[in-house]
Amino acid sequence: MRPGEIDEIRKLPLFAAMLPENFDALFRGAYVQNFPPQIELIREGDPADFLHVVLEGSVELFATWNNRETTMATVAPIATFILAATIKNGPYLMSARTLEKARVILLPSADVRKTFTTDPGFAQAIILDLAQCYRSVVKSHKDLKLRTSVERLANYLLRKDHQAGEQGHFDLKIEKRRLASYLGMTAENLSRAIRTLNGYGVEIEGSQVRITDRKDLAAFAKPTPLIDDPKC
């Protein structure tokens, strides 16, 4: 592991409250690995042998059934993924692949499970992390069941604009076909949805998004914190 990296990880909410000896022991058993783009890190159905921490690059979580595939989430540094499977000692429910070159830490699941039963600070942090994850999937589920595809796109753009400081312009940072899959539509329909939003103050050129009339867009999108606020 590189100097400084371990300190960054230590600052993650999930690990910050661990006892020093437990943190050290847990990460002594860790593997750090560098992966090229488009590598499958995890296949759904496999036993959850490792908890993953993305240090650099980005990772896509996706799911498949009957030859269909859908993007469930993208994970950006520094963050963990597949915590629930590790804890339940169950199979992965989602697959994961690198989108760019990525640097990932693998923590043996057995060590994680052993640690959280004896370290109350770690247990607290896991509780908060899982509650957060649960609520964010519930929000996605509401998004999908209650909104049309154009409405989902409109709200997605407002969320990203907000995260980028409401500057009115930002970079998508994801291929459109993956965004389409994430939003539960086809790439073709994403193109058409963008055109529809041209009429509500949205301009997209390549990966550059410009929101020229946030009021108009928000009037159309009707965002609510109960779906669209990631911190709530």
Next chain:
Amino acid sequence: MRPGEIDEIRKLPLFAAMLPENFDALFRGAYVQNFPPQIELIREGDPADFLHVVLEGSVELFATWNNRETTMATVAPIATFILAATIKNGPYLMSARTLEKARVILLPSADVRKTFTTDPGFAQAIILDLAQCYRSVVKSHKDLKLRTSVERLANYLLRKDHQAGEQGHFDLKIEKRRLASYLGMTAENLSRAIRTLNGYGVEIEGSQVRITDRKDLAAFAKPTPLIDDPKC
């Protein structure tokens, strides 16, 4: 509270590992209430003041946006709901209403939060419960994104048949319009979906379901534990 009730609750995985003094203290602050059918117990957006435990009757969790409404889950006794909101001390993401006459315990959220920081057994149980909840929403999300409405219905019927012991017949125990909403379709389309499944060994009369050819139905539904096994 009625005699015996408290013992049943004590056996719930969430509470079984608590220290006796903490369990007693937590439930000394509890309110037991009886509600008629169709009463709104919780409105989404309200602060999560109570953790709820259903003792009798059943409760529907639903969500709304822009005058649309969708059923997210139904809770049968004995089970808790809205644990994540209680823990995060955030607003409810879903509303809840009684479907039948219901008996519910309300545990002040502040007490729950206080307790889990000091009771390791309770913390462990919360971790497992949240991980389970998280994984079950992920499965629902996959179901919704990867399958058509007829496929969702087919797999739902197989799951319920399995839970009823694979007898080949069982009772829906839920109004069809609510089932439709839960499955992400309209009541009209549920009717049509049922007709489609008549061709695959499914007969439904009122709330009575009969599966006359499970093989045929499974060949159509293509169930997978990674979506359809509630225990996995």
Next chain:
DNA sequence: TTAGAGTCTTGATAAAGATCAAGCGAGGAA
């Protein structure tokens, strides 16, 4: 620099699903 592969867009068409309207039937209240 060019060839090739993959992405994105657009149009035409098909499928899935929602809405509207009407009628049936079960269950509850007067």
Next chain:
DNA sequence: TTCCTCGCTTGATCTTTATCAAGACTCTAA
């Protein structure tokens, strides 16, 4: 009982979304 409400079903129609096909564009590697 009778009336009324509400849930369920069915058909017709409309909207939304997916699929198929083709061309433009972008990026990369030889």
